[in-house]
Amino acid sequence: MSTDVCVTSDAPLALELINVTKDFGGLRAVNNVSLKVRAGERRAIIGPNGAGKTTLFNLITGQFPVTSGKILLFGRDITRLPMHKRIALGMGRTYQITRIFPELTVEENVILAIQGLRPLKFDMFRPLRRHRDVQEKAHELMENLGISDKAKVKARELSYGDQRQLEIALAMASDPKVLLLDEPAAGLSPAERVTIANLIRRLPKSLTLVLIEHDMDLALGLVDQVACLHFGECIADETPDCIRANEMIQQIYLGGE
Amino acid sequence: MASWWKYGVIVLLLIAAALVPQALPTFWISIATEVLIYGLLAMSVNFLGGYGGLVSLGHAGLFGISAYTVGYLVTRMGVNHYVAFLAGILLTLAVGAIFGGVAIRATGIYFLMITYAEGMVVWGLAYRWAKVTGAENGIRGITRPELFTKGWQYYYVVLVIFVLTIYLMWRVLNSSFGLTLRGIRECEPRMAALGYNVQVHKFLGYMWSAFFAGIAGGLYAYYNRFVSPSTVQLSVSSESVLMMVLGGVGTFFGPLLGSLIIIVGRNMISLYTARWPIIMGTIFVLTVLLAPKGIIGTLSAWWEQRKKVSAGVVEIVEASARKEVGAEGEVRVGTESQS
Ligand SMILES: Nc1ncnc2c1ncn2[C@@H]1O[C@H](COP(=O)(O)OP(=O)(O)O)[C@@H](O)[C@H]1O
Ligand SMILES: [Mg+2]
Numbered sequence: 307m308s309t310d311v312c313v314t315s316d317a318p319l320a321l322e323l324i325n326v327t328k329d330f331g332g333l334r335a336v337n338n339v340s341l342k343v344r345a346g347e348r349r350a351i352i353g354p355n356g357a358g359k360t361t362l363f364n365l366i367t368g369q370f371p372v373t374s375g376k377i378l379l380f381g382r383d384i385t386r387l388p389m390h391k392r393i394a395l396g397m398g399r400t401y402q403i404t405r406i407f408p409e410l411t412v413e414e415n416v417i418l419a420i421q422g423l424r425p426l427k428f429d430m431f432r433p434l435r436r437h438r439d440v441q442e443k444a445h446e447l448m449e450n451l452g453i454s455d456k457a458k459v460k461a462r463e464l465s466y467g468d469q470r471q472l473e474i475a476l477a478m479a480s481d482p483k484v485l486l487l488d489e490p491a492a493g494l495s496p497a498e499r500v501t502i503a504n505l506i507r508r509l510p511k512s513l514t515l516v517l518i519e520h521d522m523d524l525a526l527g528l529v530d531q532v533a534c535l536h537f538g539e540c541i542a543d544e545t546p547d548c549i550r551a552n553e554m555i556q557q558i559y560l561g562g563e
Numbered sequence: 564m565a566s567w568w569k570y571g572v573i574v575l576l577l578i579a580a581a582l583v584p585q586a587l588p589t590f591w592i593s594i595a596t597e598v599l600i601y602g603l604l605a606m607s608v609n610f611l612g613g614y615g616g617l618v619s620l621g622h623a624g625l626f627g628i629s630a631y632t633v634g635y636l637v638t639r640m641g642v643n644h645y646v647a648f649l650a651g652i653l654l655t656l657a658v659g660a661i662f663g664g665v666a667i668r669a670t671g672i673y674f675l676m677i678t679y680a681e682g683m684v685v686w687g688l689a690y691r692w693a694k695v696t697g698a699e700n701g702i703r704g705i706t707r708p709e710l711f712t713k714g715w716q717y718y719y720v721v722l723v724i725f726v727l728t729i730y731l732m733w734r735v736l737n738s739s740f741g742l743t744l745r746g747i748r749e750c751e752p753r754m755a756a757l758g759y760n761v762q763v764h765k766f767l768g769y770m771w772s773a774f775f776a777g778i779a780g781g782l783y784a785y786y787n788r789f790v791s792p793s794t795v796q797l798s799v800s801s802e803s804v805l806m807m808v809l810g811g812v813g814t815f816f817g818p819l820l821g822s823l824i825i826i827v828g829r830n831m832i833s834l835y836t837a838r839w840p841i842i843m844g845t846i847f848v849l850t851v852l853l854a855p856k857g858i859i860g861t862l863s864a865w866w867e868q869r870k871k872v873s874a875g876v877v878e879i880v881e882a883s884a885r886k887e888v889g890a891e892g893e894v895r896v897g898t899e900s901q902s
Contacts, residue, residue: 407749422757
């Protein structure tokens, strides 16, 4: 890979994948992928459908074990940790297919996400509203994501666009250091895509972001560095400008659609 | 944030419950006691099934362990009543820790099957471990504490313990942990991605549920003064699930209403016919087909809908009023919004 020209930062590594491979039976969904994401970096992972992008997230978060390879978070080997422990180390993720809590209100959804990493989740007696700090944080978060007027609405009753916002709110609720967004704009209207893009731009600079996005135009405008997966292999790891100029990738996208 | 009228209804129900011994003949006091006990068992099933999404078909086993423990300790060992009652709950928790530890590894239909099997284990022990359980003869002659020997006296004991227990249950369900339980029901896979160790929370939920079932079982032993394999048989488990479904899965008082309907129905109808099981089966099928949310679930869904519609009407009226004044408020219908 000819990445040298494009690599710039020398911040510490937030996330590192070393020769990660995943087989599903006979299918090699992720093939020997190595990836370095520096702290504070905005990184996109692009690639055609079925390239193994979501699977890569599932491996990073521990949804299922790697077949081989290693995953490091801030230098620490997390390859064998269960998901909830990886999350506790400062990871948050969203899902390509929305996974919210449909029968709970938006506020309850967010509170559930906030208390996930706090010991108060074991409080079995005090009513929820007694936890002032959690309440305040929930409202701040809903405010930020523009869903605070729907606090008392059941998640199932939200429009699809608002559900996608909630999906992101859940991942951000625990103040992760590394945020993994799996096609946050999937299925949205052009106007809603702009909302999401602006939201991503407004994220704190200290946050390390890994963004899976099928839509290259959207992804390239948001990130510092882009990895491209194709049939489970990482075929490029470059800046957006290099990616735009990379004929092989343009070929895959034009031909693969 | 229950509104005031809800508290009003609860107070009225409490007064009505307190007046049962004054107002009704002995037979009905006994029925009322049974409604509370089986209602509590059904509420314990609902705690785990309705709120945690883990429907158990083995709660008669937990119920029975407590009842048998009380029976054995009181009749064979002459143990103090209060100690026996506590011992029943503790043993239920101990066995529950094993049963729960196994069952929570599964979800959905598999959880149902494992708890079913665990219930059968208890039933098998009740039937076969004659030295302790008296096999099909069961354990007879369980006495009640001295002050509470009469039916109406014991009714008050049950009522007080019932109220205290469901108050505790209410608090647990409205706490952070209660929200966690509902989260597991709604989207278990997401919970781990939010940092929850789901198994731990499921286990704690199971233990609470076992605790409530254990209380119901202890109360039952003193109420019936006789325990036998029929105390722990499958139909006790399945009936508590039916009570939950009939009243409303995941509604707090639904299982109690279900218990009222089933227990009263059984006692009235069995005066005329022996076909109660058929009738109960029919009730079950009709509920699932016609009102899958159960009685309380259906009523509250209807109520929500009504509130929403009237709120929508208000909004339209306000919006058109604004239009008349020449403002540019857009007309909104229902809760849909333009964003
Ligand atoms: N849990 C799974 N079991 C079996 N095959 C899977 C599983 N998850 C993904 N795959 C397969 O792995 C390949 C990559 O899928 P995925 O990571 O979802 O692609 P992408 O997100 O890039 O569109 C696909 O061929 C998909 O069918
Ligand atoms: Mg995908």
